[in-house]
Amino acid sequence: MHEFNEEVNALAKEILEYSLERLRKDPPLDHPRSLAELTSLAGQTITPNGLGGHEALRIFKEVLATSCISTDHPRNLAFIPAAPSEYASLFDLVVAASSLYGGSWTEGAGAVYAENQALRWISDLAGLPESAGGTFVQGGTIGNLSALVAARYWARREIPGNYRWTIACSEEAHSSIASAADVMDVDVLKIPTDAHGRLDGKTTKEAIVNFEKVNPHHKVFALVGTAGTTNLGIIDDLQGLAKCAEELDIWFHVDGAYGLAALASPKTRGLFIGVEEADSLIVDPHKWLFAPFDACALIYRDARIGKAAHTQRAPYLDPLEDEGLLNPSDYAIQLTRRPRGLPFWFSLAANGSLAYQRAIDHSLSLAHETAELIKSRADLELVCEPALSIVAFKKRGWRHDDYVRWSDKLLTDQIGFVTPSAHNGETILRFAIVNPWTRRADIDLIMATL
Numbered sequence: 001m002h003e004f005n006e007e008v009n010a011l012a013k014e015i016l017e018y019s020l021e022r023l024r025k026d027p028p029l030d031h032p033r034s035l036a037e038l039t040s041l042a043g044q045t046i047t048p049n050g051l052g053g054h055e056a057l058r059i060f061k062e063v064l065a066t067s068c069i070s071t072d073h074p075r076n077l078a079f080i081p082a083a084p085s086e087y088a089s090l091f092d093l094v095v096a097a098s099s100l101y102g103g104s105w106t107e108g109a110g111a112v113y114a115e116n117q118a119l120r121w122i123s124d125l126a127g128l129p130e131s132a133g134g135t136f137v138q139g140g141t142i143g144n145l146s147a148l149v150a151a152r153y154w155a156r157r158e159i160p161g162n163y164r165w166t167i168a169c170s171e172e173a174h175s176s177i178a179s180a181a182d183v184m185d186v187d188v189l190k191i192p193t194d195a196h197g198r199l200d201g202k203t204t205k206e207a208i209v210n211f212e213k214v215n216p217h218h219k220v221f222a223l224v225g226t227a228g229t230t231n232l233g234i235i236d237d238l239q240g241l242a243k244c245a246e247e248l249d250i251w252f253h254v255d256g257a258y259g260l261a262a263l264a265s266p267k268t269r270g271l272f273i274g275v276e277e278a279d280s281l282i283v284d285p286h287k288w289l290f291a292p293f294d295a296c297a298l299i300y301r302d303a304r305i306g307k308a309a310h311t312q313r314a315p316y317l318d319p320l321e322d323e324g325l326l327n328p329s330d331y332a333i334q335l336t337r338r339p340r341g342l343p344f345w346f347s348l349a350a351n352g353s354l355a356y357q358r359a360i361d362h363s364l365s366l367a368h369e370t371a372e373l374i375k376s377r378a379d380l381e382l383v384c385e386p387a388l389s390i391v392a393f394k395k396r397g398w399r400h401d402d403y404v405r406w407s408d409k410l411l412t413d414q415i416g417f418v419t420p421s422a423h424n425g426e427t428i429l430r431f432a433i434v435n436p437w438t439r440r441a442d443i444d445l446i447m448a449t450l
């Protein structure tokens, strides 16, 4: 719509200055505004003649951006926050400016080559064979859905009979598994966890065998193990689950959206033994691998199955037909895609994998230190030893409303963002520590308000 005239040049400068300023310093935490407030502050932004780049950017900078909580603030410990490295964020600007098509090797070979090296790094950490491959999708939700669709494709081929297909997972599995089952119109068998919140192989096998005995028209085709629950970071007995899946001849999917990042540290790698047997796995670089939103690595043990399940066919797509297993579009519910794995690849390539190990180790030790701090205070109670980098605790005597009030005030005072959660029917607080810039002093600042 515009050539690169003087006005566009000036806007380019302004956008770069804003972006660099945003990246250089700790961003303000900020807070949401109500719809009424935003309507009055930003008003109607879509107009027949346009506001012009400068004015649209002004509205963004002054009103819209400040109405979004900074997910990468070092004292944002709510949900699973974000912590993109400087290199990853900067390179995202390059990806945006390059108009790269990441769907096929024909159109984006260089981008796909780099993304595949990043996927290979994860496959190697997980111990997957050479046959492994996949793609980066938008998030863990689409990653889990795509993996389970491939699992059902495989099951329809391998398991004769007309069954009601069922996915087995733990009661603590992420909500996206139930959502995937809904989309796929399959059932879910939720299996209770042990006293530590883990799903173990023996209980799982008994539960599946028993379920199929009672429901002869149902067949469990996939078992989902969680490698780091979102609430507490608990890792299922992946070795036991792998064995169970093998004995029952069903697909084994590992949902490691948050936790599998800890494969990068030798300190925690042992917690994931069994993941090397997975038929598919996911991990979100936008959670704990220092990439910007949105990127989920989806990897199949045998890339051919993912491709067979997902490749779209149309006469106009024939020229892209690919024997070399190199078209990212073929591995998930997607066709057109940006090479969203590139910011992650660039950061990994530029910083090196040891920097990733150090950054993960920092989160792990800060989580451990925080747990010790909580144990040292008589008014606080640790829910469980942190398995990874999530620290969950309660304040003695507090009711749900006290937690909500405290959380609201923490944000209003712009100190931090920590939201209440629940465990065993009780309200808890949890710190999800994924940001290498979160320091002990940040934890102390938040703790001082409790």
Ligand SMILES: *Cc1c(COP(=O)(O)O)cnc(C)c1O
Residues within 6 Å of the ligand: 080, 138, 139, 140, 141, 142, 144, 174, 176, 226, 228, 229, 230, 255, 256, 257, 258, 284, 296
């Ligand atoms: C966050 C998360 C998901 C969902 O990932 P999105 O990227 O938010 O779609 C799935 N599983 C687990 C264990 C998660 O922590």
